[in-house]
Amino acid sequence: MTRIILSTGNVILDGPSIIRKPGTYRSNLELTNSLRNNISAAQKEYAFAFQNGNGHASHAGQNGQNGHSNGRPAPEVWTEREGSTLYVPRIDWESAxxxxxxxxxxxxxxxxxxxxxxxxxRLDYIKEALRLVKRELGVDDVDLLIASFPGLAFEGDCEWEADRKNATMGNDEEEVTTWGLLEKLYHQGQIKRLGIAEFGTEKLRRFLDKVKVRPAVNQINIRNCCNVPPPLSKLAKEEGIELFTHHDSTDVLPSGTLRELLGQGPQGAGVLADGDPNSSGLKGEIIPEWVVKYTAFVKNRGVIENKGYFASAETVEET
Known part of the structure; x- marks a missing residue:
């Protein structure tokens, strides 16, 4: 088993081509494009460094001077392994x-x-995601953590239908249990405020009855609706919850997208073997586990200085 940690670096530095534009560019596209850009940049940078005598040319691969026969540098050049974890690409923590x-x-x-x-x-996922973000930004805490649970959406022909359908989505028990894990980090001071995403009126009511720390924020995506449902607006106001809209995808990193990104195809990074028994790439099924999006907003200047993603996946050997 290998855990893969993918990182985009600071997407703000990569220019407007991969910065999400509200209403037009969703998080799944931003994540995928940013990962491709960061992987491509690392492949070029480390391959050039090794090729120019930095002492690691032997990692360049067997099918070419600094990579595979298709022109890609071997993963050993631009990735980094720590125990059972593989960082894709390598992370320069010194410049973080x-x-x-x-x-x-x-x-x-x-x-x-x-x-x-x-x-x-999920406890492991939460700890690892926070560890990486805090290390990347050089901080000890975050101001707001929003939990986005699987199986939740806010979709329908109108806001009333979307609100009604949302009431039956997700898994209340799993969500409340996970929230309890986040509450502990909140009490430890690692997170100053907690939030949720895609909770309609009934879903939110049930949730509030079972948790100790009230969510400060509820994000909903109304791209397929018209407005925020009035009952949800009323409940949020009564409970002191800020209600925001967003454009994040509810399916931010599907397995197929991840395999294409890391596989042997023309746009792949060459990290996975993709069924080739002679490949030195990772073999087996790949399971996306979590994605974390972070932003560091400079309050007095009104700008985002640092924005990026980390993602985690696990490979499972086929038996």
């Missing part, structure tokens, strides 16, 4: 961190729990 004092930033994290990952491992 924010430019100004921590008090100048509003740091928001949205953690997507993916549908085929086992819910019983």
């Amino acid at each position: 961190g924010l430019q100004e004092d921590r008090s100048q930033y509003e740091i928001t994290v949205k953690l997507f729990f993916l549908p085929i990952a086992p819910p019983e491992k």
Whole structure:
């Protein structure tokens, strides 16, 4: 078993081509394009460094001077393994961190729990996602963490239908259990505020009856509706919950997209073997576990200084 940690780096530095434009560019496209850009940049940078005598040319692969026969550098050149974890691509932690004092930033994290990952491992997912974000930004806490649970959506011909359908979605028990894990981190001071996503009126009512720490924020995606349902607006106001709309995808990293991204195809990174018994790539099924999106907003200047994603997946050997 290998755990793969993918990272985009700071997507703000890559220019407007991959910065999401509200209403037109959703998080799944931003994530996929940003990962491709970061992987491609790492392949070029590390292959050039190794080719120019930095002492690791032997990692370049057997089918070419600095890569496979298709022109890609071998994964050993631009990825990094720590125990059973493979970082795709390598992360330069020495250049991580924010430019100004921590008090100048509003740091928001949205953690997507993916549908085929086992819910019983969510404590590990939360800890790992927060560890990576805090290390990347050089901070000890985040201002807001929004939990996005699988199986939830806000879709319908109108806001009333979307609200009605939402009441039967997801898994209340799993969501409340996961929230309890986040509450502990909230009480430890690692997270200053907690939020949820895609909770309609009835779903939110049931949730509030079972949790101790009230969500400060509820995000809903109304792209397929017209407006926020009035009952939801009323409930949020009564409970002191900020109600925001968003354009994030509810299916941010499907298995097929991840396999295409890491596989041997023309747009793949060459990390997976893709069924080739002679390949040195990772073999077996790949299971996306979670995605975390983070933003560091400079309050006094009104700009986002750092924005990016981490994602985790696990390979399982086929028996």
